[in-house]
Amino acid sequence: MIRVGKSIKPNRKTPAVRLAWDDSSVALLGTASDATVAKRLGVTVNAVTRQRYRRNIPPFGASQSETRTVWGKRQLAKLGRVPDSVLAEEMGVNVTTIGNQRRSLGIASFGPNRHGRTWTAAEIALLGKSPDTQVAKKLGLHRRRVMLKRRELGIDNFTKKRNASVWTDEVKAMFGKVSDREIASLLKCQVGTVAAYRIRHQQRTGKYQMRENLWSKAVIKKLGKAPDSHLAEELGITPSAVAAKRKRLGIEAFGS
Numbered sequence: 001m002i003r004v005g006k007s008i009k010p011n012r013k014t015p016a017v018r019l020a021w022d023d024s025s026v027a028l029l030g031t032a033s034d035a036t037v038a039k040r041l042g043v044t045v046n047a048v049t050r051q052r053y054r055r056n057i058p059p060f061g062a063s064q065s066e067t068r069t070v071w072g073k074r075q076l077a078k079l080g081r082v083p084d085s086v087l088a089e090e091m092g093v094n095v096t097t098i099g100n101q102r103r104s105l106g107i108a109s110f111g112p113n114r115h116g117r118t119w120t121a122a123e124i125a126l127l128g129k130s131p132d133t134q135v136a137k138k139l140g141l142h143r144r145r146v147m148l149k150r151r152e153l154g155i156d157n158f159t160k161k162r163n164a165s166v167w168t169d170e171v172k173a174m175f176g177k178v179s180d181r182e183i184a185s186l187l188k189c190q191v192g193t194v195a196a197y198r199i200r201h202q203q204r205t206g207k208y209q210m211r212e213n214l215w216s217k218a219v220i221k222k223l224g225k226a227p228d229s230h231l232a233e234e235l236g237i238t239p240s241a242v243a244a245k246r247k248r249l250g251i252e253a254f255g256s
Contacts, residue, residue, distance in 0.1 A: 019043050021051055024192035024238035027200055030057040040214060040237055042245030056104075056144075071101065076148065080107040106142025119149060128155040167197060175201065180233050191229045192238040199236070215245060224251040 019025060019041055028037050034048040041048070078087050084098040091098070102109065126135050127150040136143040150157065166187060174183055180194040187194070214235060222231055228242040235242070246253065 019047070019244045020240060022192065022238075022240055024190075024196035025240050026051070026055065027196035028238075028241075029055065031200070041241045042248045073151075076105075077152070079105065080110055083110045105144035105148065107145065124149075124153065127153065128158055128161065131158050163197075167201070172201060181229070190239075191233060192240060195232060195236065195238050220245075220249070223249065224254055227254050 025041060028040065029048065029052045031037070032040075034045050034052065038045045038048045075087070075091060079098070079102045084095050084102065088095045088098045099109075123139060126138070127146070129135075132143050132146045132150065135141075136146045139146070147157075171183065171187070175198045180191050180198065184191045184194045214237070219231075219235065223242070223246045228246065229239045232239040232242045243253070
């Protein structure tokens with residue numbers, strides 16, 4: 001007698017691609033829909049959404065539910081300083097919305113057991129001298145509490161001040177006229193760093209439009225035929241986005 005066993009179906013599932021979320025990749029989060037950013041980086045939509053939530057970056061184009069509650073400076077300043085119920089009634093939202101926002105910022109609730117904090121002159125002197133995450137770690141606080149205190153005092157964040165000294169008007173004037181590689185060489189930084197800032201700058205000035213059909217057959221044929229940085233510059237995206245797309249298609253890097 002011939003025994004018939006269960007047939008084993010081959011696993012055709014494509015292995016997930018892990019993207020190294022460097023500064024240039026993170027810079028794209030929230031600049032377009034998660035689906036569009038995912039397509040550009042060659043990763044799943046869920047991967048983009050998780051990274052955006054993890055970094056508290058709002059989605060591109062606020063939905064009706066997201067615009068329902070407007071958090072201005074005055075409302076944020078009252079978190080933890082008055083009962084959640086009082087602020088909820090003032091803003092016309094439920095108490096849960098207030099509590100979620102307060103906890104997301106690392107602010108204790110109002111009450112006799114609330115642990116207030118007095119900022120010393122030495123602690124305030126740290127604000128804006130290094131990234132909020134580093135200051136928060138040094139002081140043992142939530143990053144949001146550091147950010148709110150810095151904003152309350154009108155202190156620019158570290159990245160903004162550093163960018164002002166690097167991305168001068170002269171450098172910005174080079175965008176579109178000089179290659180990202182040449183600008184990177186001038187600034188002694190990575191090509192991806194230049195590409196990421198250029199994209200953000202062009203979006204602010206209305207000179208940049210994201211192409212939905214970026215990965216055409218002709219472009220895909222170029223993957224692995226030259227360094228990722230070269231194709232990235234040609235497409236106006238970051239090298240990590242090119243690398244992620246290439247790996248997802250199982251194409252070896254140029255020269256490997």
